[in-house]
Amino acid sequence: MxxxxxxxxxxxxxxxxxxxxxxxxxxxxxxxxxxxxxxxGDLKPMDAEQLRENAHKMVDFIADYYKNIENFPVLSQVQPGYLRKLLPDSAPNRPESLQDVLDDVQAKIFPGVTHWQSPDYFAYYPSNSSIAGFLGEMLSAGINMVGFSWITSPAATELEMIVLDWLAKLLKLPDYFFSTGQGGGVIQGTASEAVLVVLLAARDKVLRRVGKDAIGKLVVYASDQTHSALQKACQIGGIHPENCRLLKTDSSTDYALSPELLNEAISHDVAVGLIPFFLCATVGTTSSTAVDPLLALGKITKSNGMWFHVDAAYAGSACICPEFRHYIDGIEEADSFNMNAHKWFLTNFDCSVLWVKDRNALIQSLLNKSRVSKKQTFVPRNTYHSASEANMVVDYKDWQIPLGRRFRSLKLWMVLRLYGLENLQCYLRNHIQLAKHFEELVSQDSRFKVVAPRKFSLVCFCVLPPCDKEDCANKLNRDLLDAVNSTGKLFISHTVLSGKYTLRFAVGAPLTEERHVNEAWKVLQDKASALLQSL
Amino acid sequence: MxxxxxxxxxxxxxxxxxxxxxxxxxxxxxxxxxxxxxxxGDLKPMDAEQLRENAHKMVDFIADYYKNIENFPVLSQVQPGYLRKLLPDSAPNRPESLQDVLDDVQAKIFPGVTHWQSPDYFAYYPSNSSIAGFLGEMLSAGINMVGFSWITSPAATELEMIVLDWLAKLLKLPDYFFSTGQGGGVIQGTASEAVLVVLLAARDKVLRRVGKDAIGKLVVYASDQTHSALQKACQIGGIHPENCRLLKTDSSTDYALSPELLNEAISHDVAVGLIPFFLCATVGTTSSTAVDPLLALGKITKSNGMWFHVDAAYAGSACICPEFRHYIDGIEEADSFNMNAHKWFLTNFDCSVLWVKDRNALIQSLLNKSRVSKKQTFVPRNTYHSASEANMVVDYKDWQIPLGRRFRSLKLWMVLRLYGLENLQCYLRNHIQLAKHFEELVSQDSRFKVVAPRKFSLVCFCVLPPCDKEDCANKLNRDLLDAVNSTGKLFISHTVLSGKYTLRFAVGAPLTEERHVNEAWKVLQDKASALLQSL
Incomplete structure (x- = not known):
């Protein structure tokens, strides 16, 4: 005080x-x-020259981080609660220096960081940083405006519309996903938010028809490979958990959803008086990059009056390459389509791109109804009202859960401009090529097996137990995962396919080169040898 | 291609x-x-030296922006659709240079920006940028990890727990909001998400007791001054709109919610078989900084078994000053408490801090249930499992709507350390002092009137029409708002209080000094003179 x-x-x-x-x-x-x-001598809240001086220091700190990133254990090796022991239990009364903070970041924070940008990071899916993405984040933080409606920074809304039209064009999406029609694109924080907002739009659309007391009859469909975000969205939206059908998949369809199964499930539900209203298909599932057959599934949803959402959070990026575009053939049947530019498209987290066919369906569910005016909270009239009346203005607050929003289109715009389409395609193809290389390495070692077809940059594989010890397969693979991750030399994650513990090797960090893949494979081989010997 | x-x-x-x-x-x-x-010569996806070189350029660009920020019109003066005319309709095939992009930002983007960091920005509520907040954003974007669970970067989770405990201590929050007990703090994106997640937790808690088919009977309470985010949260969570009671306020309570009215409404609803389950009180409403009486309201919720949420999105920051702490007296009755560090606490957007008394209630509603493991998606075991079993690990994905999350605690940590408590208090007091100064200026001009008591840094006022033209009061004030905003010299917004169009002057930009307040007042006086003469 x-x-x-x-x-x-x-x-x-x-x-x-x-x-x-x-x-x-x-x-x-x-x-x-x-x-x-x-x-x-104290830092002012804001001052151009103090900002300049300190931000230059921070640039060097971050550039040095990338210079030395291979020296860190990829997966943090700290114990839970480690940080509380290292930091004081109160905020300071008087200011500390930036150097003090940076020293603490180096000594206390970095050991607790799992380095997603390390070239030896092969876990989950990538979360790309890039020079362009980073610069875009800087600029967005510099401007620091809150673009909830058009007037709060017209450039933020309009750049988002334009850039998402650019990206829709690269993906050859149907016309009705462009902002020039009845639909349009919007940047959500995550794919979880994307599936939630379209589920709500679909829910409210059907409830307007059948009455809101029928919510207990609404049924959602997806494959059992669908991301858990769908179930969470159902829970949030009040869809009864027993009405969330996660249809079984197996290796016979490479873990893709079967249209026949979907048809059967829908017929059964309709017969007992339930109301099918939403299908979530996936292009590139989290487990194994399975691709659901969009065209066949879309026709079923259409004939049943259902909303058809396509989640291509990870694999959507690859579809800017003509040779991979076929994976979203059938997208013209969809009501909404989502890809995460923050996964594998060099755009720093968060930037999840959602396109919808009918933007009014979103707005009818998500409009922030202000006490002050039916259309807007606190919006001055001058240029605005005439435009609004002409319906030329988009207020993105009504397309998403939060009210406020960052200027996220800047980073996507900078990624597209500073790299250009050709280099972005090269970037994606290179990772796919590296994954293919890893797949070949695995195939050449008879102790290992590739367990699902590689489509993009993920390889699902396992180490095989000796013939007389097949029941220890899951334990063996789990032990291998722990063994390699605890070296700190690489980080991989796992999934379960047809009940089998399966290792995942996802190439996608911006700094990964062939030598990193080779070194990772060597660690995997060495640790597998040791484990197999000890059996 | x-x-x-x-x-x-x-x-x-x-x-x-x-x-x-x-x-x-x-x-x-x-x-x-x-x-x-x-x-x-092309930019690589990532490269330490290219990052260094380009980020230094960006630092200078942003520092120059702050140096010249007073030269921009505060409120963007562009027409809807302006940007599409200025940008190409496709992404480029080949890379462009950073200089090209920065030139475009200057020439094409900045005219469409409403400059929230301008010292002449007095609209809505502030959205503080600061040197420390900006540096924190840079560092977070540099590390670019996705901290959905503890293992994906233990430092991100643990720093968030520690820093929110620090902040809870500065606010003198009750023990059960600290992470050391059954509750804890979590950084949400916005206050809208904060109220949504606690509403869902409260909904599911009561539905577990009364059965999920009773959702149509659940009733939410708040004052008619409550932010529209509450109604949106109800809509998302499937609470029937007719069960969302926005109780009337007026100037007799300075627009605060009356405990008597709440009691009456609850009694009436219980009598007809409805189930009261949630109250949202506000400390510092969006319209006029009204403060609901927490202690009295809290006792009512307790005796009715309801969840009590306190939204102090804007005014919470001021409560780190002992002389303002009394505004949250009664907070010990609350189940959850929210303040936006990104509003008036020098922490760049977004950083909305939510504390809950019972973290399990949140988790029971928001757990991401993975197909792979009941507790976790793809989590390696090594250090993790033993810790998880000991319940020492927090997975913040289960406290929020999205799965992924940025390392947002870094910026709040840097704000607290680089400024320290004393300077943060000075910062807040200075804005309050400037608002008081503005209030005095308004009071000294008999053509104007202060229309609600000033508590923090917001002044609600209006220009008075001549006696014989009282029916034009709303139009006059709307015209005044438009007139001053279209000068570009300042930006203010409005509200409606007791049916009257009311001007809002919110001090809170980091660069605002007394001279800016004085100049703004002069513009207001000049434009009012012109309008009054033309009547």
């Missing part, structure tokens, strides 16, 4: 409560903190 | 579809894009 506040408390003693507060406030405000002056 | 792809298409002609694709993929991957090599 400042000296002024203490002084005020003295002065205010003996007064009644309300008067005490007033005096306290008075003395404090006029006392220790005249104007916005801070002590000589 | 690269030359390799075109070549591949030639080669592949005449083959069957599947074989064609394979050949195409083969040729393309081996052709234009060997390795990750890009042409000489």
């Amino acid at each position: 400042g000296g002024g506040a203490r002084e005020g408390e003295e002065v205010a003693k003996g007064m009644d409560r309300r008067r005490r507060r007033e005096v306290l406030e008075e003395v404090v405000a006029g006392g220790c903190c005249e104007g916005s002056r801070v002590r000589e | 690269g030359g390799g792809a075109r070549e591949g298409e030639e080669v592949a002609k005449g083959m069957d579809r599947r074989r064609r694709r394979e050949v195409l993929e083969e040729v393309v991957a081996g052709g234009c894009c060997e390795g990750s090599r890009v042409r000489e």
